[in-house]
Amino acid sequence: MPGLPGLASQCAVCHSWPSEQVCRPCLTRFMSGPPCCAVCALPLPALLTMEVPPAAARLCAACLRQRPPMDATLAAVPYAYPWSGLISRYKFGEQPGWAGFFAGLLLQTPGAQQALDELDPQDWLLPLPLSAERLQWRGFNQAWELASALARQSRTRGQADTRLLLRPRHTRPQSQLGRQARLANVRGAFQVDPLRAGELDGRRVVLVDDVMTSGASLFAAAQALRDAGAAHITAVVVARTQ
Numbered sequence: 568m569p570g571l572p573g574l575a576s577q578c579a580v581c582h583s584w585p586s587e588q589v590c591r592p593c594l595t596r597f598m599s600g601p602p603c604c605a606v607c608a609l610p611l612p613a614l615l616t617m618e619v620p621p622a623a624a625r626l627c628a629a630c631l632r633q634r635p636p637m638d639a640t641l642a643a644v645p646y647a648y649p650w651s652g653l654i655s656r657y658k659f660g661e662q663p664g665w666a667g668f669f670a671g672l673l674l675q676t677p678g679a680q681q682a683l684d685e686l687d688p689q690d691w692l693l694p695l696p697l698s699a700e701r702l703q704w705r706g707f708n709q710a711w712e713l714a715s716a717l718a719r720q721s722r723t724r725g726q727a728d729t730r731l732l733l734r735p736r737h738t739r740p741q742s743q744l745g746r747q748a749r750l751a752n753v754r755g756a757f758q759v760d761p762l763r764a765g766e767l768d769g770r771r772v773v774l775v776d777d778v779m780t781s782g783a784s785l786f787a788a789a790q791a792l793r794d795a796g797a798a799h800i801t802a803v804v805v806a807r808t809q
């Protein structure tokens with residue numbers, strides 16, 4: 568994994584030195600989470616996972632009841648210590664350089680490299696867009712930085728694009744809302760550029776974001792892609808809440 572000048576000398580978790588941004592022992596210790604739902608990446612109860620071993624067949628109760636608009640979700644790490652802190656630092660601390668590290672984590676996640684390899688030159692690697700207001704406030708789109716780092720590190724043939732899936736409407740931050748309110752808040756918030764909708768017809772999409780909490784934003788974005796005719800959608804996120 569490539570280091571960053573000034574950050575590469577010390578592990579950001581245990582502060583051992585010299586080290587990559589996060590040292591090998593910390594990666595081993597904190598990376599793995601419980602078995603997850605193949606569609607929404609929610610951790611599954613232990614009983615259920617004993618019954619159904621193949622990863623692709625594992626679905627949570629909510630996805631069995633109502634299939635979300637994406638075909639699969641891959642999460643690199645649980646949204647917990649130390650990742651939650653590192654992601655906040657990346658997103659709110661003006662440290663876009665961490666995108667390369669998180670993209671490296673994603674590429675080590677089972678299935679992620681394959682999802683990127685399966686993209687043809689007419690397929691898409693799309694970040695979850697920010698509204699213009701939020702982009703201006705934050706200064707960068709953390710999902711776009713991740714998507715570009717993924718494109719560079721994986722050499723996928725899919726096109727990374729930030730103007731195909733749009734977020735024309737500014738919505739309240741999801742973190743201030745409960746689950747039902749989150750769903751309502753982002754309903755219809757995403758839109759495929761109407762002049763380019765044909766570019767999604769029958770195509771595969773890898774949809775990228777940093778954190779998946781309720782999933783409401785990713786579900787709404789995936790639905791907009793599905794409505795434009797996307798044939799297969801894989802969401803990839805750095806961290807999933809447990």
Ligand SMILES: [Zn+2]
Nearest residue numbers: 578581590593
């Ligand atoms: Zn460490």
Ligand SMILES: [Zn+2]
Nearest residue numbers: 604607627630
């Ligand atoms: Zn699920």
